[in-house]
Amino acid sequence: MNFKDKIKALFHRSQLSEETFEELEDLLIEGDIGASIAFEVVDTLKNVCRKEGISTPEEARGKLKEILRPFIKIADFDFDDKRLNIVLILGVNGVGKTTSCAKLARWAENNGIEQPIIFAACDTFRAAAIEQLKIHGQRLGARVIAQQHGSDPGAVLWDAIDAARKNNARLVIADTAGRMHTRADLLRELEKLDRVVSQKAGDVSYQRLLVLDATTGQNAMRQAEIFNSSVKIDGVIMAKYDSASKGGMIIAVSKQFGLPTVFLGTGEKYGDLEPFDIDRYLDDFVGD
Ligand SMILES: Nc1nc2c(ncn2[C@@H]2O[C@H](COP(=O)(O)OP(=O)(O)OP(=O)(O)O)[C@@H](O)[C@H]2O)c(=O)[nH]1
Ligand SMILES: [Mg+2]
Incomplete structure (x- = not known):
């Protein structure tokens, strides 16, 4: 059972x-x-x-x-239609960051946020990551701002904000690299992205969403702890909440770190992203 x-x-x-x-x-x-x-x-x-x-x-x-x-702390996806919204998608390797970027763009469009939506390919660590985001961009009609493999993620974000300003875009979604050699490396990279946002973007709405893989239990708790103690995380996307996930981690990250789950990833398709609903969640977790 x-x-x-x-x-x-x-x-x-x-x-x-x-x-x-x-x-x-x-x-x-x-x-x-x-x-x-x-x-x-x-x-x-x-x-x-x-x-x-x-x-x-x-x-x-x-x-x-x-x-x-x-x-259970709850928070809606915070979108301000008067300003540029910059969303940084964070998390360790393979949790579902790039897929979550794509799903978030689809969700945004379905919820009245107009194109152009801009993807920033800030995962410059893997060449394939840039390609993957470009394919999503093509399919979703979103613009992808990318540089070469190995380039500075801060520079990519800088370009993406530029492009957003020029094209009157309301939403920039930045994919980031999941590597985490040390906490100091992570901190340095994220601080740099923060600096780009504060220097370049001016009056913006800025959110950092941490993607956790719901099937990884205690590992995910450890990731939440490391990220949350390094930078301020605004909310969680709980990916892979479908299939094998048990779901209690949503309560654990909320109680332990004060992190609200903003979205659930419920599959591999673009439409498989749901805003977190506490009643449905509780019915699902303990039965109704
Ligand atoms: N079932 C299920 N699979 C998911 C979900 N989100 C992502 N995946 C799958 O998880 C795998 C990894 O997803 P990616 O989006 O590439 O993960 P990532 O964090 O960007 O990975 P790296 O860039 O390698 O760090 C892919 O096979 C996705 O299809 C989800 O909500 N449900
Ligand atoms: Mg990725």
């Missing part, structure tokens, strides 16, 4: 016993919520159930949702 089936089965039992709470604790940990949060949540739930005389798993599930809800 996968995680979601197990949690559903737990709440479909007829009795709420001490054993149910113990199993719930284990299941929440298995679901990537983190051990300390699982203990805290189940303790609170036990107390609430005792105090309110709750005896059925079904009612306990409702209470569990109420307890989890305040842990």
Whole structure:
């Protein structure tokens, strides 16, 4: 049984016993919520159930949702149609950054943000990364600003902001390299991109979105910790939330680092990006 089936089965039992709470604790940990949060949540739930005389798993599930809800910070994608919006897509290798850039452009267009939307190919580390973004740009009708493999990501962003100003674009989406030799390297590169934005762009709306792979559990927590302690992250795109993902990490990154999940990546197609919806998420995580 996968995680979601197990949690559903737990709440479909007829009795709420001490054993149910113990199993719930284990299941929440298995679901990537983190051990300390699982203990805290189940303790609170036990107390609430005792105090309110709750005896059925079904009612306990409702209470569990109420307890989890305040842990989850939410934020919409922040788009200001009066200004230029610059979105930096960050994250380690292979989490889904480039795909998320493409999906975000499609989502933006579907939500009334007009072309030209500009992609900045700031992942200059891999030659193939630039090509990949160019292909997405062609398919999506977005303009791609790129330089050669190995060039300075800051210079690419600089050019992209220039192009946005000239073409009256409202949205620049910057793909970045996922490599992370050391925290100092990461910090230096991101500080440089920040400097470009502040020097070049002037009055803009600027967001840094961290892409995490929902199937990687504790690894993703570590990535969130490193990025968040290096630069200010505004929100998370939880990619690969489809299929094997258990989903508890959304609560964990929110509670631990104060990071809201802004979008869920739910597949490999352009349309597979959904704004985070807390009710749907809770129904999905503990069943409805
Ligand atoms: N199932 C699923 N697959 C995804 C999702 N997002 C990305 N992928 C897949 O994950 C793989 C890596 O995606 P990329 O967008 O290339 O990841 P990246 O972070 O840009 O990778 P690097 O540039 O190598 O650091 C690709 O095969 C994508 O199709 C998602 O939401 N769901
Ligand atoms: Mg990439």
